[in-house]
Amino acid sequence: MSHVSSHHHDVVIIGGGGAGLRAAIAIAEENPDFSVACVSKVYPMRSHTVTAEGGAAAVIKDNDSLEDHIYDTVSGADWLADQDAVEYFVNRAPEEMIQLEHWGCPWSRRPDGTVQVRPFGGMKIERTWFAADKTGFHMLHSLFQTTLKYGNIVRYDEHFATKLLLDDEGRCRGCAAIELRTGTVRAVLGKSVIICTGGAGKAFPFTTNGAIKTGDGMAMAYRAGVALKDMEFIQYHPTGLPGTGILITEASRGEGGILVNRDGRRYLQDYDLGQPLEVDDPRHPQTRTMELGPRDKLSQCFIKEMWAGRTIKTKDGDAVHLDLRHLGEKKIDKRIPFVRELARSYAGIDPVYQPIPVRPVVHYVMGGIDVDSDSATNIPGLYAAGECACVSINGANRLGSNSLTELLVFGGQAGTHAARFAMDHPDYDVSGLVAQADDERDRIRRTYFSSPAKSGGERIAVLRKELHDSMEEGAGIYRDADSLEATCNKIAELWERYANIALDDHTNSFNTELTAALELSSLLDVAQSMAHSAMERTESRGSHQRLDHPERNDDDFLAHSLAFHREDGSAPRIEYSPVTITKWPPGARTYGADSGLKRE
Numbered sequence: 001m002s003h004v005s006s007h008h009h010d011v012v013i014i015g016g017g018g019a020g021l022r023a024a025i026a027i028a029e030e031n032p033d034f035s036v037a038c039v040s041k042v043y044p045m046r047s048h049t050v051t052a053e054g055g056a057a058a059v060i061k062d063n064d065s066l067e068d069h070i071y072d073t074v075s076g077a078d079w080l081a082d083q084d085a086v087e088y089f090v091n092r093a094p095e096e097m098i099q100l101e102h103w104g105c106p107w108s109r110r111p112d113g114t115v116q117v118r119p120f121g122g123m124k125i126e127r128t129w130f131a132a133d134k135t136g137f138h139m140l141h142s143l144f145q146t147t148l149k150y151g152n153i154v155r156y157d158e159h160f161a162t163k164l165l166l167d168d169e170g171r172c173r174g175c176a177a178i179e180l181r182t183g184t185v186r187a188v189l190g191k192s193v194i195i196c197t198g199g200a201g202k203a204f205p206f207t208t209n210g211a212i213k214t215g216d217g218m219a220m221a222y223r224a225g226v227a228l229k230d231m232e233f234i235q236y237h238p239t240g241l242p243g244t245g246i247l248i249t250e251a252s253r254g255e256g257g258i259l260v261n262r263d264g265r266r267y268l269q270d271y272d273l274g275q276p277l278e279v280d281d282p283r284h285p286q287t288r289t290m291e292l293g294p295r296d297k298l299s300q301c302f303i304k305e306m307w308a309g310r311t312i313k314t315k316d317g318d319a320v321h322l323d324l325r326h327l328g329e330k331k332i333d334k335r336i337p338f339v340r341e342l343a344r345s346y347a348g349i350d351p352v353y354q355p356i357p358v359r360p361v362v363h364y365v366m367g368g369i370d371v372d373s374d375s376a377t378n379i380p381g382l383y384a385a386g387e388c389a390c391v392s393i394n395g396a397n398r399l400g401s402n403s404l405t406e407l408l409v410f411g412g413q414a415g416t417h418a419a420r421f422a423m424d425h426p427d428y429d430v431s432g433l434v435a436q437a438d439d440e441r442d443r444i445r446r447t448y449f450s451s452p453a454k455s456g457g458e459r460i461a462v463l464r465k466e467l468h469d470s471m472e473e474g475a476g477i478y479r480d481a482d483s484l485e486a487t488c489n490k491i492a493e494l495w496e497r498y499a500n501i502a503l504d505d506h507t508n509s510f511n512t513e514l515t516a517a518l519e520l521s522s523l524l525d526v527a528q529s530m531a532h533s534a535m536e537r538t539e540s541r542g543s544h545q546r547l548d549h550p551e552r553n554d555d556d557f558l559a560h561s562l563a564f565h566r567e568d569g570s571a572p573r574i575e576y577s578p579v580t581i582t583k584w585p586p587g588a589r590t591y592g593a594d595s596g597l598k599r600e
């Protein structure tokens, strides 16, 4: 691992996915003279945004309203979202979506040329824009190609950021990052920094998330002193393929797909999610009802069906059936062609002729880096946006299709604020920051390369598997004090054993064993914050369901949890901060017949 080199910019973005690229464009527009660094551990077009299928929500129809989108988001979040942030998000969303079209995003259209929208879970009207079922692919392409027109956006592709660099006054001024091709550690410096590193689904074994979603940015901010907010709220998506965890998008239910149990019954009707309509009824699928209920409730219904013995046994565990056959080949091929492709390739099922076996799968982390409504953290000059951040619009349960829009709205906002901070705080001491990057390189060398005594020590894959098993077992869809305590203890044990991991590969170029070790340390930090935050929240709300505390408790827990890192690696300190309520006081969260519909 060679010497540290330093690179000087105005703003540094860590992450080249949707949020990172949107932030880069905002900075370039805010100050065309600014140099913007975009550090990404993978080539930007391989960022996870590219996999998003279903769509992005924003009010566009004449009979929709901003107020309804706010209400759906707030009630979907089980009232844990900050309503000022939700209002800002919903108000900005349509403008961002139209802007993205001007940058080249090919939104699907109606025959009359207007934007086509589809229903999505928990939304009371069709407001999800889509590009067939490759929405994330087209969105990321549009953002990426737009960044190319700005000569002042400098990319550090395949650079793995490991540490934030803070100046003497405690302002964030850059990061240390390993160039994966050479092993060189670089100090990538700027006057402000934005973290856009995506989610952390890889803390669990069975997830729609790819290998890169290991919570690195969350862990970096956490270690630097920023709280991780609401980490106990983990979203299970109700329709993943058993075995692989590959997502079958909610768009398949938005287009009319139904869920049935072993007996062919549309079992969601048994769990207060409304009454089914016939699939050929023109009013099917009904919004905020049955298959278009929210993800947390649908995933919980699956577990209850499994406990009742009404699920289908497959070689990869229990499943229910997602039946699309009534949609017909023409509609499937036009509206959800990727679903057909995925089901054929990975389950050997052609959904035109057979139902698809599905089960809940970890999909999204509602919590993340604690930021205020300007996307700023408590460290001056440090911002965060996208899935790694918790602003919070998702609260205890995110509504499908709000996340792609979130990365546009808050990526743009973080970019603007970080650019302004950089203009207001231009001066810092470079040498101190380079010295920190030097120390970071030495730490990596010492920890992972320089200890022959560790040969024969712990293996990364073994620790990761034990972490996975413990998270699924103890902190899954249903939890209680005993299961969470066991998970907290296991993570503490894994941290101790992590000190003895042995790496066989000490080379510099594309050392995937080293990156796996670094990612495992991120996962351990993030998982520890999840398990302890879940342990402390003795109520059930949204995706956090405690068997020993089954009711929502607004008196004590209408509050965000904040997990603070401790230097000695022991359990995080948990505090709480109030939820911002503007116009929508907490109410019953109802779907189906009484679905909170306020309009005809």
Ligand SMILES: Cc1cc2nc3c(=O)[nH]c(=O)nc-3n(C[C@H](O)[C@H](O)[C@H](O)COP(=O)(O)OP(=O)(O)OC[C@H]3O[C@@H](n4cnc5c(N)ncnc54)[C@H](O)[C@@H]3O)c2cc1C
Pocket (backbone or CB within 6 Å): 014, 015, 016, 017, 018, 019, 020, 039, 040, 041, 042, 043, 044, 047, 048, 049, 050, 051, 052, 053, 054, 055, 056, 057, 135, 136, 159, 160, 161, 162, 196, 197, 198, 199, 208, 209, 210, 212, 216, 217, 247, 363, 364, 385, 386, 387, 388, 400, 401, 402, 403, 404, 405, 407
């Ligand atoms: C299969 C799937 C389908 C989905 N479908 C939808 C949908 O239809 N609608 C919707 O609203 N949401 C959907 N989501 C959620 C949504 O796609 C994501 O939340 C969103 O795209 C995240 O964007 P992001 O920019 O925050 O992060 P990402 O796109 O994940 O980008 C993260 C970036 O950070 C970089 N990075 C991470 N760690 C480091 C490090 N240590 N050093 C340097 N760089 C680093 C990565 O290289 C990457 O460039 C889906 C998610 C999945 C998994």
